[in-house]
Amino acid sequence: MPHFAKPPAGSWTQHYPELGTAPVDYTDSVDPAFYELEKVAIFRRSWLNVGRVEKLPRTGSYFTRELAVLDTSLIIVKGADGKIRAFHNVCRHRGNKLVWNDFPGEESAGVCRQFTCKYHAWRYDLTGKLTFIQQEGEFFGVDKDQYGLKEVACDVWEGFIFINLEPAESLTEYLGDLAKGIEGYPFHEMTSVYTYRAEVGSNWKLFIDAFAEFYHAPVLHHKQAVKNEAEKLVGYGFEALHYELSSPHSMVSSWGGMAPPKDPSMVKPIERALRSGLFGPWDRPAIEGLDPLPPSINPSRSPSWGTDSFEFFPNFTLLFWAPGWYLTYNYWPTAVDRHLFEANLYFVPARSARERLAQELATVTFKEYALQDGNTLEATQSMLASRVVSEFPLNDQEILLRHLHKVVADRVKEYTDAAAR
Amino acid sequence: MPLPAEFADLEPYLAWALPTESERYARRLDSSLVEMQTFYDAAFPRLEEAIVYCDEHPYDDLPEDARTLLRLMQSLVMVSFPVEVWKQARVPDSGAAYLTVTAEPVV
Numbered sequence: 001m002p003h004f005a006k007p008p009a010g011s012w013t014q015h016y017p018e019l020g021t022a023p024v025d026y027t028d029s030v031d032p033a034f035y036e037l038e039k040v041a042i043f044r045r046s047w048l049n050v051g052r053v054e055k056l057p058r059t060g061s062y063f064t065r066e067l068a069v070l071d072t073s074l075i076i077v078k079g080a081d082g083k084i085r086a087f088h089n090v091c092r093h094r095g096n097k098l099v100w101n102d103f104p105g106e107e108s109a110g111v112c113r114q115f116t117c118k119y120h121a122w123r124y125d126l127t128g129k130l131t132f133i134q135q136e137g138e139f140f141g142v143d144k145d146q147y148g149l150k151e152v153a154c155d156v157w158e159g160f161i162f163i164n165l166e167p168a169e170s171l172t173e174y175l176g177d178l179a180k181g182i183e184g185y186p187f188h189e190m191t192s193v194y195t196y197r198a199e200v201g202s203n204w205k206l207f208i209d210a211f212a213e214f215y216h217a218p219v220l221h222h223k224q225a226v227k228n229e230a231e232k233l234v235g236y237g238f239e240a241l242h243y244e245l246s247s248p249h250s251m252v253s254s255w256g257g258m259a260p261p262k263d264p265s266m267v268k269p270i271e272r273a274l275r276s277g278l279f280g281p282w283d284r285p286a287i288e289g290l291d292p293l294p295p296s297i298n299p300s301r302s303p304s305w306g307t308d309s310f311e312f313f314p315n316f317t318l319l320f321w322a323p324g325w326y327l328t329y330n331y332w333p334t335a336v337d338r339h340l341f342e343a344n345l346y347f348v349p350a351r352s353a354r355e356r357l358a359q360e361l362a363t364v365t366f367k368e369y370a371l372q373d374g375n376t377l378e379a380t381q382s383m384l385a386s387r388v389v390s391e392f393p394l395n396d397q398e399i400l401l402r403h404l405h406k407v408v409a410d411r412v413k414e415y416t417d418a419a420a421r
Numbered sequence: 422m423p424l425p426a427e428f429a430d431l432e433p434y435l436a437w438a439l440p441t442e443s444e445r446y447a448r449r450l451d452s453s454l455v456e457m458q459t460f461y462d463a464a465f466p467r468l469e470e471a472i473v474y475c476d477e478h479p480y481d482d483l484p485e486d487a488r489t490l491l492r493l494m495q496s497l498v499m500v501s502f503p504v505e506v507w508k509q510a511r512v513p514d515s516g517a518a519y520l521t522v523t524a525e526p527v528v
Contacts, residue, residue, distance in 0.1 A: 194442075195524035220514070270501035273468050341520075349526070353475035353483075353491050356528060360498045363442075363525075368502050371515035378517075 004239050004255075004302075011396045012243045019402050023391035028408060029203035030385045035336035038408065041415030042314050043069045047155075047162040047174045049316040049330060050076060052344075054159070054191050055109070056084060060126060063109035064089055064099050068334040070165060074152060075099050075115070079126040086154035086163045087128050091117040092147040098124070115149075124149050159187045160328075178246040178310060181296025182318070186289030190325060190346040194363045196370070197342050202377035203384075204315060204331040204339040205404060210373050211319075211329060212311055212400035214238045214254055220372055229266045242300040243399050248313035248407045250400045253299055256306015259323045274358050278365045279306055280323040281358035285348035290324050298322075311400055313407060324348070327366070337381050343370065424493070425474060425486045428467060434460045437496035438489045442522040445499040450510050457500040457510070464497045483528070491528050 007015035014021065028034050050065050062077035073089035075098065091098045096119040101108045114131065115124045123132035128149035133142060153164045155171040157179060162171050172179070200207060210216070218233035242253040259279035264272050271277040284290060297320055298305040310318040317329035325347045332340040345363055350356035384390075394402045424431055424438075437460060439445045449457065471494050475487045483491065503510050 192526050193524060194522060194526075196520045197523050198518070198520045200518075268501070268505045269465070270498060270505060273465070274498070343520075350480065352480045353487075353494075354472045356480070356491070356526075357472065357494060357498060360495050361501075364498050364502065367520050367522075368512050370520055371512045371518045374520065375514055375516040375518035 003236070004241050006396075012240075012399045013396050013402065016245050016399070016403070019399070019406060023393045024402055024405050025391050026384050026405075027387070027390050028405060029205055029381070030336065030387065032336045034412065035203075035333070037412045037416065038333070039069055039071075041412045042408065043333070045164065045166040045168060046314050047164045047167070047171050048314075049160050049162050049312070049328070050074070050086075051161050052159050052187075053084070053156060053161060054193070056161075058111065060111045060113055061109075062099070062112065064107050066105060066107050067332065069332060073097060073100075074163060075149070076154065076161060076163070077126055084154055084156060084161055085126075085128065086152040087149035088152060090150065091119065091122055092130060092149070093117065093120055093122045093133075098149070158183055158185070175312065176246050176249060178244065178249050178251060178296055179312070181299075182294050182310070184289065184294045185297065185320070185326075186287050187326070187346070189285070189287045189289070189348050192347045192349040192359070194345040194347075195342070196344075196367065197340065198374060199334075200339055200341050200374055200377055201337060202339065202381035203337055204333040205408065206377050206380055206384075207329075207331050207339065207341055207374070208311060208315070208317065208404055209398075209401045210377060211317060212250075212252065212309065212404065213398045214240070214252070215395065215397040220376065221369060238397055240397060241298075241302045241305060244296075244299060245399075245403055247403070248411075249311060250403050251296070251299075251308060251310040252400055253302075253308045254306055255302065255304040256322065259306070259321075270361060274354075274361045276358035276361040278362070278369065280321045280325050280347075280362045281355065282323060283358070284324045287324070287348055293320075311404065313404075325362070337385065341374070423486060424490050427474065428471065428490055431463060431467065431490075431493060434463060434493060435489070437464075438492040439496060440492060440527050442499075442525055445496050446522075448496070449499050449503060452500075452510060454503060454508060454510065457503050461497065461500055461504040464493065468494060468497060488528060495528065 006012060009015045013019055055063055056078040059078060059080045062075055065074045067074060075087045075089045078084050089098050096117055097104050098115055098117050099108060121134045125131050128151055130144040130147045133139060153167045155162055157171055157175055215238050217238055222230040222234055240252050240254050244251045256279055260282040261267050267277060275282040297308050306322050308320045315331040320326045327343060327345045330342040334340055345366060347359050350359055471490050475491050478484060478487055507513055
C-alpha cells in the first residue's frame, strides 16, 4: 500500500513511457570504449559545474581545474570587469602549463594581476590577452593579438560557474525549467563551505546511482538510526514524494521528519544536545528566501518534505535540505572505473558556538553516511566488470537511475550516428 | 593554550582540542574505544555549559581559551558516532573508502 500517491499511469516510471520498464544494461559502466565515447559525446558538449562565485571574491581571483575527462586543465578567473572567464591552462609559446604550484597535476588557486608563465615569462592579462613576450625581438613577427589564451565558454547561473567546451545552447537553455524553478533560493546567504574529496574506484554513474535513489537508505544505513527507529524504517521501505524528469535533468523529492524529530528518543544523545543531525540544524537560519521556497523545490508542497535532490546532467547534483542548507556533488571521471568525487556543504555562516556545533554535527554525520555509500561502489564496479550479469531490474524508486543511463545511451548514440553519416 | 578555569576538569583531554577536521578524524582513528568513551563521558555532560561559556563572547572574536574549549567540543562531536553508535572508531561497512575535508570554516 503506497504512502504517497503515484501518477495516474500507475508508477513514476510509466508516467514517462519513453523510459520503458525493462532491465537496464550496465555495460555502459565497464566498457572502456563506451567511456571514450562518453567523453566526446557528453562531457565535451555539456555545461559542467566547476565551482561557485564565492571562490572568486575579487578581481584577479582564480582557480584551476584538472579535468581528465576533458583531457585538459582550465583556469577560471574573475576579470576587472567582474566577468568570470575560463581558459585552457596552456601557454601559447611552447605549451607549458601556465598556472600551477609545485606539482603540475594539482589544482591551485589565488589572486593575481596577470598570469606569467614560469618557463619564459610570457604574460597574459585577466581577459586572456597576451601582453608580454620575453625578448620579443628574437621572434619572427608574432602578432600578440593572435596568441591569447584559448578561451572556453563560461557562464554563471545562481552563483554556480559552468564551462562548456563545445556549447550548442546557452547555459540557461541547457539547464531548462527545473533550474528556472530553483532561481531565487538564497544561495548567496549560504557561504560557509565544507569541501570533501575522494578518489573512488568506480564508474562515475555508479555514485550518481547511489545518491539518486533512497531505496537503499533504510537498509545500508540502518545502523545509523537508534534501534527501534531503524526497524520501523526498514519496515516502511522508501517512497519518494515526487519525481520529475526534465530531460536530460531530473529530481527526486523526499519526506523527512527528523529536523526536529517528533519524539526526541528517536535520535542519538548528541543530536538531542545539539539540535542537529543528518538533515541539518533543526533551527532554521534567520534569512529571507526559505519560505515560500521557489516552485521546483518541494514541488508537491508536502508538509512532511525533507530533502530534494536535483541531478543536472551529466555530473552535478544539487541537494536541498528542509532546515535551510544545501550541498552539491560533482563526479569527475578519470577512467572508466575511476572518478574523483567532490562534495560541498553550504551553510549560513554560524554566528555562535551553538550554531557552529550544530553545523559540525551535520557535517560529521554527512561523512559517516557518505563513507558507507562510497564503499559499496568499488564492490559493485568489480562485479559489473566480471560481466557475469549485465542487465539489472530497476524499480520505480530507481527511476532517476533508469533515466540517467538512458540519457547517456541516447547522447552517445546520437553522436556515433552523426559521426557515421 | 589552557582551557577556561571553569573547565579545568577537561584538561586531561586537551590533546583533542584540534583545529581541523582532518586532525580530529585522524585522532579518532588512532584512538581506542575506551579512550574515546572516557573523553565522551567527561566532555558530554559539560557540552551545554561550554556552549553557554563560548557564547558569552562574540563568535568571530573568541578568546583563546574559549576557542580551545570549542575545538574540544568539536572533537566530542567527532567521537559521538564511535561511542554512541558504532562501538568502534571506523564507520562500519566503509572498508577502504575515505573522504578528505579540503576546506572548512576553522574555528
